[in-house]
Amino acid sequence: MGIPRQLPNAITVARIPLAVVFFVLLLIGGAAGADSLALRWVAGALFVLAICTDWVDGYLARRYDIVSDFGKLWDPIADKLLTGAGFLGLAILGEVPWWIVIVILIREWGITVHRFTIVHEQVVAAAWMGKVKTVVQAVALGWALLPLHVLVGMPVWTVTTIVLMVAALVLTVASGIDYVVAQVRGRASAP
Numbered sequence: 001m002g003i004p005r006q007l008p009n010a011i012t013v014a015r016i017p018l019a020v021v022f023f024v025l026l027l028i029g030g031a032a033g034a035d036s037l038a039l040r041w042v043a044g045a046l047f048v049l050a051i052c053t054d055w056v057d058g059y060l061a062r063r064y065d066i067v068s069d070f071g072k073l074w075d076p077i078a079d080k081l082l083t084g085a086g087f088l089g090l091a092i093l094g095e096v097p098w099w100i101v102i103v104i105l106i107r108e109w110g111i112t113v114h115r116f117t118i119v120h121e122q123v124v125a126a127a128w129m130g131k132v133k134t135v136v137q138a139v140a141l142g143w144a145l146l147p148l149h150v151l152v153g154m155p156v157w158t159v160t161t162i163v164l165m166v167a168a169l170v171l172t173v174a175s176g177i178d179y180v181v182a183q184v185r186g187r188a189s190a191p
Contacts, residue, residue: 005066011057012071015078018050023085026145030093037147044146050082051138073115079134080108086141095144095161100169104137107176114183127182129175136171140164 004010022043029039057075061067087104090096143164149157 003060003064003066008057008061008066009068009070009074011053011060012075012078015050015053016081018046018053019078019082019085022046022050022082023089026086026089027092030089037150040145040147044142047082047086047145048142051079051142054079054134054138076115076130076134077112080112083134083137083141084108086145090141090144096165100165104169104172107172111176111179127175127178129171129178133168133171133175136164137168140168 025039025043025046029036029043054075057071061071084105087096087101091098091101140161143157144161152160
């Protein structure tokens with residue numbers, strides 16, 4: 001028994017409006033101040049749900065052998081919109097330093113723009129390091145977005161957030177370098 005061929009792509013596309021709704025809820029909750037704990041839980045849970053769809057669409061596409069060029073191109077874009085909204089929202093709320101967010105967003109959108117510029121030549125799927133980077137970013141953002149400080153205490157939450165954000169930053173930069181090196185090598189070996 002199969003699944004509809006477009007289901008993985010539909011899940012990918014659904015992540016885009018989820019990113020917008022999540023971002024709005026996060027900012028509204030942040031503007032509401034201390035009384036917004038419930039809204040922060042909703043925004044954080046929506047982020048976790050949306051980022052989990054990344055695993056679901058990839059699993060379905062591979063499991064049923066329906067990987068498409070559309071999915072290879074738009075899946076990372078949907079991920080970047082969602083994670084970018086998370087990083088940007090946390091920076092706006094003053095919970096993550098702007099310099100970390102700027103470095104991450106420059107790398108993320110630089111690679112995305114490059115993918116769009118070469119899409120007529122080839123569709124570049126995410127490499128293994130890019131996938132690991134996305135997982136670490138998802139864990140870091142999930143941790144930072146959910147108001148877990150009420151469960152583990154503010155010191156533990158703060159230190160863990162810093163460690164996870166630094167890990168996400170390092171992997172983001174390293175995977176960006178890996179992508180550039182792979183593209184340069186690919187161009188050099190092309191006829």
